[in-house]
Amino acid sequence: VIGASIGIAMSPRDATGPDHLLKIADMALYWAKADQRGTWRFFEPEMDIRAHARRSLELDLRHALTNNSFQVFYQPLFDLRTERISTCEALLRWPHPLRGMISPAEFIPVAEEMGLIVDLGKWVLHEACRTCSGWPSNVRVAVNLSASQFSRGDVVRTIREALDATGLAPSRLEIEITESVLFEDTRATRQLLHQIRELGVRISLDDFGTGYSSLSYLQSLPLNKVKIDRSFLEGLDSGERALILLRGVARLSAELGLSVTVE
Numbered sequence: 366v367i368g369a370s371i372g373i374a375m376s377p378r379d380a381t382g383p384d385h386l387l388k389i390a391d392m393a394l395y396w397a398k399a400d401q402r403g404t405w406r407f408f409e410p411e412m413d414i415r416a417h418a419r420r421s422l423e424l425d426l427r428h429a430l431t432n433n434s435f436q437v438f439y440q441p442l443f444d445l446r447t448e449r450i451s452t453c454e455a456l457l458r459w460p461h462p463l464r465g466m467i468s469p470a471e472f473i474p475v476a477e478e479m480g481l482i483v484d485l486g487k488w489v490l491h492e493a494c495r496t497c498s499g500w501p502s503n504v505r506v507a508v509n510l511s512a513s514q515f516s517r518g519d520v521v522r523t524i525r526e527a528l529d530a531t532g533l534a535p536s537r538l539e540i541e542i543t544e545s546v547l548f549e550d551t552r553a554t555r556q557l558l559h560q561i562r563e564l565g566v567r568i569s570l571d572d573f574g575t576g577y578s579s580l581s582y583l584q585s586l587p588l589n590k591v592k593i594d595r596s597f598l599e600g601l602d603s604g605e606r607a608l609i610l611l612r613g614v615a616r617l618s619a620e621l622g623l624s625v626t627v628e
Contacts, residue, residue: 370397371405379408392416422475425461430481430488435459437492442507442626452539453500454507455493457485482513487523494531494538507539507569512546521560528564535565539590543571544582555586562587569626574614583621591618595628 372394380386389408395416397406429435439453459467476482490508497506514520528535540561547554558568569590570582574597583591593614600607611627618625 368403370394370402372397372408373405374408389413419475422472423479426459426472426475426479426481429459429461430485433488435485435488437489437496439496439506450504452505452507453497454541455489455509457489477511477513480513482511483517486511486514487527490523490527491530494527494533497537498531498533502534502537505537505539505567506533507541509541509571510546512543512548515542515546515554515557520557521564524561524566525564528566536567539567539569541569541571541592547582559587573618583618583623588623590624590626592626592628593618598627 374390393408442452444451567589573591
């Protein structure tokens with residue numbers, strides 16, 4: 366079965382020269398594929414503007430990674446029992462020299478498409494471990510790892526290198542994953558997670574309750590913690606159902622011996 370996506374440029378409305386027409390028709394084709402394969406798109410001037418902006422972002426992103434222009438901020442996790450900070454989650458930020466602080470929601474997908482996410486994730490991991498080594502010994506650091514880092518298969522070595530280079534005790538590092546990590550090769554990923562646990566590193570399942578089969582992961586994955594997604598907090602002040610659901614998920618996780626964090 367063969368399908369087709371089509372990009373269309375009109376002359377003289379969009380351009381007159383054949384080379385320019387082909388170029389912008391190809392740009393329209395790109396957007397047709399991005400929107401929904403098997404469809405067609407006419408060229409619009411906004412496409413060119415967005416393409417230039419995207420190219421500029423890619424160049425700046427590569428430059429920022431080369432020059433360590435990113436920053437890591439730390440969000441504290443507060444323990445309700447001890448009333449002390451137990452962990453700080455590493456959050457990557459990009460202070461762009463012209464655009465100001467760029468949201469990770471904008472540059473992380475681009476980094477993944479460019480194949481830079483692995484190097485970027487490695488830098489964040491080393492930076493977080495180095496910073497945590499200077500904190501009080503009872504405070505851990507949590508770092509998000511992407512599915513791309515797991516798919517390459519060298520994530521265990523990357524973690525070990527970060528710990529060795531910074532001298533951070535493995536028990537003070539917490540790796541956060543989402544269920545997207547398990548989509549490609551579940552068996553291989555589970556083996557990697559077990560190897561990470563064998564290092565003494567803690568593992569946390571992020572965005573719990575928003576995926577397709579989160580309950581099965583509580584049983585099959587070597588987890589230490591689940592992070593209950595903030596969507597579970599919606600409606601807590603307006604109805605009892607939301608509170609019952611939140612209590613149920615928290616109790617289930619706790620009875621399985623898992624720490625529970627609520628965003």
